[in-house]
Amino acid sequence: xxxxxxxxxxxxxxxxxxxxxxxxxxxxxxxxxxxxxxxxxxxxxxxxxxxxxxxxxxxxxxxxxxxxxxxxxxxxxxxxxxxxxxxxxxxxxxxxxxxxxxxxxxxxxxxxxxxxxxxxxxxxxxxxxxxxxxxxxxxxxxxxxxxxxxxxxxxxxxxxxxxxxxxxxxxxxxxxxxxxxxxxxxxxxxxxxxxxxxxxxxxxxxxxxxxxxxxxxxxxxxxxxxxxxxxxxxxxxxxxxxxxxxxxxxxxxxxxxxxxxxxxxxxxxxxxxxxxxxxxxxxxxxxxxxxxxxxxxxxx
Amino acid sequence: xxxxxxxxxxxxxxxxxxxxxxxxxxxxxxxxxxxxxxxxxxxxxxxxxxxxxxxxxxxxxxxxxxxxxxxxxxxxxxxxxxxxxxxxxxxxxxxxxxxxxxxxxxxxxxxxxxxxxxxxxxxxxxxxxxxxxxxxxxxxxxxxxxxxxxxxxxxxxxxxxxxxxxxxxxxxxxxxxxxxxxxxxxxxxxxxxxxxxxxxxxxxxxxxxxxxxxxxxxxxxxxxxxxxxxxxxxxxxxxxxxxxxxxxxxxxxxxxxxxxxxxxxxxxxxxxxxxxxxxxxxxxxxxxxxxxxxxxxxxxxxxxxxxxxxxxxxxxxxxxxxxxxxxxxxxxxxxxxxxxxxxxxxxxxxxxxxxxxxxxxxxxxxxxxxxxxxxxxxxxxxxxxxxxxxxxxxxxxxxxxxxxxxxxxxxxxxxxxxxxxxxxxxxxxxxxxxxxxxxxxxxxxxxxxxxxxxxxxxxxxxxxxxxxxxxxxxxxxxxxxxxxxxxxxxxxxxxxxxxxxxxxxxxxxxxxxxxxxxxxxxxxxxxxxxxxxx
Numbered sequence: 164x165x166x167x168x169x170x171x172x173x174x175x176x177x178x179x180x181x182x183x184x185x186x187x188x189x190x191x192x193x194x195x196x197x198x199x200x201x202x203x204x205x206x207x208x209x210x211x212x213x214x215x216x217x218x219x220x221x222x223x224x225x226x227x228x229x230x231x232x233x234x235x236x237x238x239x240x241x242x243x244x245x246x247x248x249x250x251x252x253x254x255x256x257x258x259x260x261x262x263x264x265x266x267x268x269x270x271x272x273x274x275x276x277x278x279x280x281x282x283x284x285x286x287x288x289x290x291x292x293x294x295x296x297x298x299x300x301x302x303x304x305x306x307x308x309x310x311x312x313x314x315x316x317x318x319x320x321x322x323x324x325x326x327x328x329x330x331x332x333x334x335x336x337x338x339x340x341x342x343x344x345x346x347x348x349x350x351x352x353x354x355x356x357x358x359x360x361x362x363x364x365x366x367x368x369x370x371x372x373x374x375x376x377x378x379x380x381x382x383x384x385x386x387x388x389x390x391x392x393x394x395x396x397x398x399x400x401x402x403x404x405x406x407x408x409x410x411x412x413x414x415x416x417x418x419x420x421x422x423x424x425x426x427x428x429x430x431x432x433x434x435x436x437x438x439x440x441x442x443x444x445x446x447x448x449x450x451x452x453x454x455x456x457x458x459x460x461x462x463x
Numbered sequence: 464x465x466x467x468x469x470x471x472x473x474x475x476x477x478x479x480x481x482x483x484x485x486x487x488x489x490x491x492x493x494x495x496x497x498x499x500x501x502x503x504x505x506x507x508x509x510x511x512x513x514x515x516x517x518x519x520x521x522x523x524x525x526x527x528x529x530x531x532x533x534x535x536x537x538x539x540x541x542x543x544x545x546x547x548x549x550x551x552x553x554x555x556x557x558x559x560x561x562x563x564x565x566x567x568x569x570x571x572x573x574x575x576x577x578x579x580x581x582x583x584x585x586x587x588x589x590x591x592x593x594x595x596x597x598x599x600x601x602x603x604x605x606x607x608x609x610x611x612x613x614x615x616x617x618x619x620x621x622x623x624x625x626x627x628x629x630x631x632x633x634x635x636x637x638x639x640x641x642x643x644x645x646x647x648x649x650x651x652x653x654x655x656x657x658x659x660x661x662x663x664x665x666x667x668x669x670x671x672x673x674x675x676x677x678x679x680x681x682x683x684x685x686x687x688x689x690x691x692x693x694x695x696x697x698x699x700x701x702x703x704x705x706x707x708x709x710x711x712x713x714x715x716x717x718x719x720x721x722x723x724x725x726x727x728x729x730x731x732x733x734x735x736x737x738x739x740x741x742x743x744x745x746x747x748x749x750x751x752x753x754x755x756x757x758x759x760x761x762x763x764x765x766x767x768x769x770x771x772x773x774x775x776x777x778x779x780x781x782x783x784x785x786x787x788x789x790x791x792x793x794x795x796x797x798x799x800x801x802x803x804x805x806x807x808x809x810x811x812x813x814x815x816x817x818x819x820x821x822x823x824x825x826x827x828x829x830x831x832x833x834x835x836x837x838x839x840x841x842x843x844x845x846x847x848x849x850x851x852x853x854x855x856x857x858x859x860x861x862x863x864x865x866x867x868x869x870x871x872x873x874x875x876x877x878x879x880x881x882x883x884x885x886x887x888x889x890x891x892x893x894x895x896x897x898x899x900x901x902x903x904x905x906x907x908x909x910x911x912x913x914x915x916x917x918x919x920x921x922x923x924x925x926x927x928x929x930x931x932x933x934x935x936x937x938x939x940x941x942x943x944x945x946x947x948x949x950x951x952x953x954x955x956x957x958x959x960x961x962x963x964x965x966x967x968x969x970x971x972x973x974x975x976x977x978x979x980x981x982x983x984x985x986x987x988x989x990x991x992x993x994x995x996x997x
Contacts, residue, residue, distance in 0.1 A: 173991075180490070184588065188585060195632045203629065206698070252654050256647075259649055259680055263642050263684045266682070273718070278709065312706060312708070395702055396708055402701075
């Protein structure tokens with residue numbers, strides 16, 4: 164049991180059994196089922212504590228699973244089981260995962276584009292479908308949509324978040340963080356550990372500052388601008404896009420923080436540090452999404 | 464964390480010593496990382512769902528046997544049509560093809576396993592949970608999803624039953640499973656091919672799955688986005704699909720079909736691949752026009768992204784959009800025609816024999832073409848104003864899905880089952896299964912064309928008297944087709960239990976490919992060292 168066959172790295176390491184995937188299944192299903200039950204019981208008006216316990220159990224198990232599964236993979240990698248071919252599998256897997264994320268955001272940007280260029284002008288009486296607007300004949304199309312077709316159901320926001328204040332600051336912060344992350348990567352490739360730690364720490368802090376500003380902006384929107392999820396399509400698209408982006412920044416920050424801890428523990432080498440690179444790819448992706456978001460949600 | 468460490472150390476320490484041990488019991492299936500075991504799990508799951516979805520079709524056809532309401536309430540009828548569609552699409556056809564990919568792609572490209580074996584296990588085990596959640600909605604207050612498998616807003620938002628929340632999260636779970644499965648397949652194909660197997664030497668089944676996996680990764684996230692917005696409209700007061708707040712219900716249809724159209728190719732491309740393996744084997748000739756087959760598959764996939772609104776011709780699109788989507792849809796007939804031409808040319812002057820896989824494949828070519836041609840009729844926007852939401856549409860998509868996707872799966876099962884189980888299936892019974900299925904499905908779906916052209920709308924529990932005769936024929940055909948699948952179940956179980964002739968390494972004389980270079984049944988681990996392909 165104890166001999167390690169490092170002298171003979173397998174062509175392609177295939178773990179023969181693993182308990183992590185089934186734990187992951189139970190964790191994710193419990194988490195999602197808990198959330199669904201919470202929403203369902205609030206919808207039918209039967210409050211109960213059980214769903215939130217299921218959700219918390221799922222969340223706890225997810226954290227345990229992520230820790231255990233990744234530790235397992237890190238150990239395998241450190242004991243030299245991974246051939247360059249396997250490394251490429253991880254790279255391809257991560258790249259295609261990011262592509263799936265691109266499509267996820269593409270759907271939401273598509274919604275924004277459709278609403279702004281097609282359906283709101285149609286509601287306002289323009290174009291081929293404009294004549295069909297009989298329900299709200301007094302509605303005039305404009306963007307940002309401050310007056311919704313039915314202000315009783317969906318009272319519009321009093322104003323929107325100005326682009327060139329906090330959002331612009333956040334743009335500077337995120338772009339800077341992409342640079343500091345690249346500096347950390349270059350330092351790692353030269354095996355300058357302290358420099359790498361410092362730049363990576365800067366990146367994580369910038370990510371946290373970004374998130375702090377976002378929280379502040381959301382509070383502004385809800386408390387002073389009446390810009391909420393239910394303030395019509397402007398609020399809907401605004402919170403959908405910035406909210407999912409914020410969630411991704413949160414995940415990216417956690418990923419980078421984990422990598423930071425691993426760097427400090429002495430993991431990775433000059434040549435092999437895919438964990439670092441994967442987190443970095445993800446961070447750059449989140450950065451690019453923000454640039455599009457800043458342009459299409461805030462500026463234009 | 465002690466337990467974690469000890470288990471991980473064990474796994475780290477014994478990559479080769481226990482590599483060939485055969486795990487047994489329930490843990491074999493729960494902890495497996497083996498592509499063959501996971502492939503079998505997918506196929507078994509899909510088979511179980513086939514009978515559940517088929518049971519729902521039985522109820523639909525029993526209700527429609529005669530005019531008037533006889534067995535079930537209209538509300539429940541709506542739930543049956545919705546769940547039948549969802550289960551057949553997401554629970555039968557997709558997992559069956561993923562199961563075939565799991566079993567066959569590593570064998571066909573000479574890989575030791577899938578590229579990411581643990582994630583493979585995760586992708587599978589999410590499925591039974593997701594479908595349990597989906598099926599449980601039927602027993603909730605207000606019933607299960609009743610808005611059709613396309614879940615158009617506002618039927619699925621403002622007017623939806625409360626259980627829709629579970630439906631939404633069920634779709635999220637399925638999507639998670641599909642995306643991970645697709646990432647695994649695409650990575651396997653791009654990274655795990657044996658030395659010498661260049662892209663243009665890959666078997667067609669592998670090619671079609673490469674393209675299918677790309678489509679899955681591209682559109683499943685869009686579906687996730689669509690159901691997320693539904694969830695927010697239902698629970699968090701947003702107005703994505705509500706015009707009162709400046710949104711648009713038609714927007715939902717655009718997003719859904721941007722996912723939905725590539726989705727229908729996700730269900731058919733792997734079947735193209737299967738048939739492209741089987742026809743050359745039983746015609747004892749190489750596939751005619753391999754390269755054009757690859758390019759045609761890729762063209763179909765690319766075109767699938769720009770045709771979605773042909774499902775929406777009657778919602779009031781601007782004329783320019785109607786024209787664009789009409790012409791782009793018609794373009795798809797060209798690469799599809801190339802494929803049909805190639806299959807026919809492969810058979811031309813071949814020394815053909817008609818074992819069960821070949822029977823299903825030949826029927827596929829003929830009947831899928833009928834479904835394709837009715838699709839061409841539907842693509843004509845002005846004509847679609849007449850056909851839209853009638854039984855003609857139901858006839859069309861059942862002709863591409865049943866003798867298309869389902870026959871593709873059955874052909875694949877008969878073709879590769881000897882390799883999986885090590886035994887030949889019962890050929891006379893399989894032929895009987897084919898002929899009964901063939902007669903049953905044509906009896907079921909062909910009269911639907913006439914019903915649709917005469918104006919019978921889809922998704923209704925009752926109909927006008929003049930539609931009675933064809934509906935009765937359709938129901939009889941459906942019962943025949945459905946019960947025949949019990950025969951299929953029997954044949955598969957007998958073969959899996961080893962009741963039959965032992966299968967040689969290559970049971971089909973004309974079959975080519977790496978999967979026939981290993982013993983039957985395929986050992987648990989194959990190609991630990993990659994074979995050389997020239």
